[in-house]
Amino acid sequence: MFRWCTDEVEPRDRFDYWREVRAKGLFGVTAELARERRADFVGEFSLRQLGGASLVELKASPYTVERSTSDIAATPGDAICVYQQLGSGGWFGGIRASDFSIANGSFATSHTDLPYRTAPLGAGGFHLRILKIPLSTIPAQDNRMRELAPRTFGDPALAPLLAACFADLGEIAGAATDAGSAVQTSLVQALGHLALMERGVVRPGSRRGQAALRTARLSQARRLIAHHLQDPNLAPAMVADLLGVSVRHLHMLFETAEKSFSQTVTEERLEQSRRLMQEKPERLVADIAASCGFESLATYYRVFNAAYGMAPGDFRAGTTDRRYPPSWPLRTHSRPLGKPEPRP
Template sequence: MYRWCTDEVEPHDRFDYWREVRAKGLFGVTAELERERRADFFGEFSLRQLGGGGGLVELKASHYTVERSTSDIAYAPGDSICVYQQLGSGGWFGGMRGNDFAIANGSFATSHTDLPYRTAPLGAGGFHLRILKIPVSHIPAQDRRIRELAPKTFNDPALAPLLAACFADLGEAAAGDATSLVQVLAHLALIERGIVRPGSRLGQAALRTARLSQARRLIARHLQNPDLAPAMVADLLGVSVRHLHMLFEAAEKSFSQTVTDERLERSRRLLRETPERLIADIATSCGFESLATYYRVFSAAHGMAPGDFRARGSEGH
């Protein structure tokens, strides 16, 4: 992981350095800001190289404008698709074929790197976004239309939650898992843009992985509910219970094993981090139907009672 911040540069040089070295040199764009506002400029970013040729950037910066012009493209061609996740107050895109558009906080957009555009944050808070960049040469679904993807919001209400789940997983994934997630995200973007068919081999594989990712996140979100069951998650996911079980059959753990392991993991964390909290309260907050059930499941998994586990932790073991 590479991180950089304008605090490493003298205040009067910060925007100029950002514009020439970071914006143009690293991202291949032209950055502009009124001279009288440059003294207050702030910017930071992280760059993580991922398997499958992908790169994940998270960028925060105070307000300025960005352009990827034809000369910028000629100077630094990228031949990649980008998936943008807006995290700040929103952004505006314009200057390309079609209408200008705004992208709201939490929303996504996709594009090919080598088409002109302009962008600026909508709010006073400036930019905050993640950008996943995937070289076209690393995408199995080769299609000339990939290079014609002008920036566009990700509007499919069924696909957007899947993209969000996989994006969240990507930020936490180990190198091997990141490689497959990069491919899944690329294919989800191409499904949304009409280039990969959902029923194709690549489309089905991407949708299966993404739905499993979202199912796991739904489990984590509703873990406290003792009535958490396949029917509930399947309904939230928009699939049948049979389809949900098929997703988990292809994974390392079944649905019930996943729920139990998540509850145990959360309870272990709470036992370590909140030594003053009653074990009965921890059991309830993790979704165990009773204290007796919690003791039985915990002891079977760890060979000791929750209280003994907590005592060992306090002793430094």
Template sequence: MFRWCTDEVEPHDRFDYWREVRAKGLFGVTAELERERRAEFFGEFSLRQLGGAGLVELKASAYAVERSASDIACAPGDAICVYQQLGSGGWFGGLRASDFAIANGSFATSHTDLPYRTAPLGAGGFHLRILKIPVSSIPGQDKRMRELAPKTFNDSALAPLLSACFTDLAEAAAGGGATDPTSLVQAALVQALAHLALIERGILRPGSRRGQAALRTARLSQARHLIARHLQDPDLAPIMVADQLGVSVRHLHMLFETSEKSFSQTVTDARLKQSRRLMREAPERLIADIATACGFDSLATYYRVFNAAYGMAPGDFRAQGPERR
């Protein structure tokens, strides 16, 4: 992963460096800011290569951005971008699209090689994630992929699926090389995000083979996030998660058939990991309280599954000390 911040440059040079080296050289855009505001400019970003795509997270003071026809000619990208707005909001405009605002937590898509203009809304500046997926890496080539002018997602049902995939993709970045299973997870998430974008823009049918595969991957990610959110509830059950996903219990179990663990195994594993974290963070806390906080219906059940998973009792794990865990 590559990280960079304007703190590495003298204050009077920060915006000029950002504009010429980072904005134009790395992102292929033209950045503008009033000269009297440049001394206070701040910007940072990270770039990860994941599953054949590039994931950028960017934070910066407010300034104006344009990707013009000349910018595109100098630095063509031929990629689909999926944007996740994380800050106070942003404005987009383009030569082939109506102006629109994108709110915090919302998503937008575009093709890299179409002109646009953007600026943050308010004084908070930019904070967003951008996933750049090369068109050549997306199965089922369609010329309409290169006609995606910037536009927000209008299908509210897709937003939680996109959010879950984005979060999982960032977490999967901790994996190893190209033969590591993590890289396969990354590739699946990237393809799911690409195809969800194409579904939203009407290029890919949800019922097609690729559309169904994308929805399965995204729903599995969302199901895991729902499980994590409700771990403390001892009544956490497939019907609760299926209802929130909008699928049948049978379909939910089919989603987990494609993963390493079943629904119940996933819940138990997540509860055990949370209990280990709580024992590390609060060594004085009673084990019975930790078991309850993690959703185990009894202390006896907690001891039984902990010992089966780790070959020791929770108290023995705690007694090892932080350096042994």
């Protein structure tokens, strides 16, 4: 991952460096800011290659951005961009598109080589993620992909799926270790095809459309599980209803994953309980078990011991006196945790 911020440059030179070296040289855009405001300019960004795409997160003081025909000629991209607005909001306009605003948490898509202008709406400036997917890496080749002028992502059914994949990719980018390249590529391809689906280039019923929907729904299902861990009634029917699919379809999604639905729930609850024991050593183990959704203290002890080979109290003591590392490994199981293995 490459990171850079304006703290590395003298204050009087920060915006000029940002404009000439970072904006124009790296992103292929023209940045402008009134001279009297340049002394207060600050900005930072990170860039990481994931699954054949580039993921950028950018924060900066307010300024205006333009990708002109001359910028495009100098630095052609031939890629699909998916933008996630994280700040107070932004404005987009272009020669071939109507002006539009994009709210916090919303998305927009475009082809890189069409002119546009953009600026933040609030005093907080820019804060956004940009996923740039080269067209050469997208299996669904279609000339219409090069005609996608900037437009907000408006499909209410697809937007949550896009958000789930984007969140997973952001977590991979921020993790200390890399996830598998297959996982990265799957998420990038899903994001690209979801964006093209929303723009009418990829059909939802096509092979690529269905693959993107499966990846995104599995990503969203895992996030729904994590959000509802404290609910002891967390079950496939509950998640399927929130996801808008049948229970059978939900189980089919997890058939392609490393862990089943029940294993995913159990592992997430165990991981949460370990974090709580480390962060809140004063809390009772029974209280932690209940807060993580375990139906009883006996169940929690049995499942924890099956996963880690020790009781919760021993784990807590070990993390306190450093006999055991905080990242004590989870035992691998070929069946849901807590169920006895068959005797030979």
